Amino acid sequence: MLNQSAPLDLLFQALADPTRRLMVERLSRGPASVSELAQPLAMSLPAVLQHLQVLETSGLVRSQKTGRVRTCRIEPTALRTAEQWISERRAHWERCFDRLGDYLAEHPDDPQKGNES
Amino acid sequence: MLNQSAPLDLLFQALADPTRRLMVERLSRGPASVSELAQPLAMSLPAVLQHLQVLETSGLVRSQKTGRVRTCRIEPTALRTAEQWISERRAHWERCFDRLGDYLAEHPDDPQKGNES
DNA sequence: ACAATAGTTAAGCGAGTGCTTAACCAAAGT
DNA sequence: ACTTTGGTTAAGCACTCGCTTAACTATTGT
Numbered sequence: 001m002l003n004q005s006a007p008l009d010l011l012f013q014a015l016a017d018p019t020r021r022l023m024v025e026r027l028s029r030g031p032a033s034v035s036e037l038a039q040p041l042a043m044s045l046p047a048v049l050q051h052l053q054v055l056e057t058s059g060l061v062r063s064q065k066t067g068r069v070r071t072c073r074i075e076p077t078a079l080r081t082a083e084q085w086i087s088e089r090r091a092h093w094e095r096c097f098d099r100l101g102d103y104l105a106e107h108p109d110d111p112q113k114g115n116e117s
Numbered sequence: 118m119l120n121q122s123a124p125l126d127l128l129f130q131a132l133a134d135p136t137r138r139l140m141v142e143r144l145s146r147g148p149a150s151v152s153e154l155a156q157p158l159a160m161s162l163p164a165v166l167q168h169l170q171v172l173e174t175s176g177l178v179r180s181q182k183t184g185r186v187r188t189c190r191i192e193p194t195a196l197r198t199a200e201q202w203i204s205e206r207r208a209h210w211e212r213c214f215d216r217l218g219d220y221l222a223e224h225p226d227d228p229q230k231g232n233e234s
Numbered sequence: 235a236c237a238a239t240a241g242t243t244a245a246g247c248g249a250g251t252g253c254t255t256a257a258c259c260a261a262a263g264t
Numbered sequence: 265a266c267t268t269t270g271g272t273t274a275a276g277c278a279c280t281c282g283c284t285t286a287a288c289t290a291t292t293g294t
Contacts, residue, residue: 006135008132008135008138009133009134009135012129012130012132012133013129013130013133015125015129015203016126016129016130016132016133017126017281017282018123018125018126019282021125021202024206025206025209028206028207028209028210029209033240033241034240034241035239035240035241043282043283043284044283044284044285045240045241045242046241046242046243046244046283046284046285047282047283047284049241049242049243050281050282050283051282054281065241067240067290067291067292068239068240068241068290068291068292069239069240069241069291070240070241074206074210076207076210076211079203079206079207079210080207082203083200083203083204083207085138086132086196086199086200086203087200089141089142089145089191089196090145090193090196090197090200092142092145092146093145093191093193093196094193134251134252136252150270150271151270151271152269152270152271160252160253160254161253161254161255162270162271162272163253163254163255163271163272163273163274164252164253164254166271166272166273167251167252167253168252171251182271184260184261184262184270185260185261185262185269185270185271186261186269186270186271187270187271235294236293236294237292237293237294238291238292238293238294239290239291239292239293240289240290240291240292241288241289241290241291242287242288242289242290243286243287243288243289244285244286244287244288245284245285245286245287246283246284246285247282247283247284248281248282248283248284249280249281249282249283250279250280250281250282251278251279251280251281252277252278252279252280253276253277253278253279254275254276254277254278255274255275255276256273256274256275257272257273257274257275258271258272258273258274259270259271259272259273260269260270260271260272261268261269261270261271262267262268262269262270263266263267263268263269264265264266264267264268
């Protein structure tokens with residue numbers, strides 16, 4: 001796909017991993033340091049760092065270093081972007097469904113059949 | 118992570134690919150056959166089939182074969198599941214933000230500083 | 235000065251992803 | 265009957281992902 005790196009790719013990719021979702025859940029309850037983030041996770045620190053980096057390049061999380069501790073916080077606008085895409089699709093689909101409803105209301109014959117693969 | 122195959126993994130993974138999102142967009146405007154789905158995509162039919170399979174195992178799309186044509190349609194409940202997870206996180210975060218607002222309103226001193234990494 | 239704490243970098247490895255081509259099957263059209 | 269159309273399966277390949285260990289840096293506590 002030639003890696004066009006669109007924002008939504010990064011966003012959904014970031015959310016696709018359970019560890020990363022856990023990190024987001026933790027951060028949605030307030031900021032945390034890297035080791036606080038790592039504490040409930042059964043993996044090495046570098047692994048956590050890598051997940052954090054994915055979250056940062058997706059825009060879901062921002063972090064800043066003060067002294068020797070890096071504090072991470074959620075970036076709610078990114079979450080909003082993903083939510084928006086989904087709800088737009090839902091809106092499209094619901095409009096389409098309404099039209100189908102209208103159609104079926106006016107054509108009460110239904111010759112539909114098929115085998116699930 | 119030992120592949121626990123949680124529904125949200127499959128869902129977000131499925132949405133993380135631009136081709137698959139295009140297919141979902143197409144299907145959110147109404148059902149389509151496999152080749153209709155493939156027509157605007159610059160890739161082979163088997164590749165499209167593979168994307169379709171990812172969408173199906175994620176629960177986002179359902180399809181049925183009638184004669185020799187397979188008709189695909191969106192499964193809106195799955196889309197809803199993903200949206201819900203996000204909006205729950207947002208709700209958490211917003212509550213937390215409100216508490217921070219209260220705190221800042223009562224403590225008008227702000228000794229915050231840090232270097233972006 | 236020295237040690238402990240908090241994080242970071244680099245290299246490597248096995249499994250998974252996104253494509254391809256080639257070969258194939260089955261319903262529909264002529 | 266035979267060809268076209270619509271889809272499917274299998275194998276293979278380059279690349280990415282999620283993790284590891286080992287080594288290293290920088291701040292903080294004693």
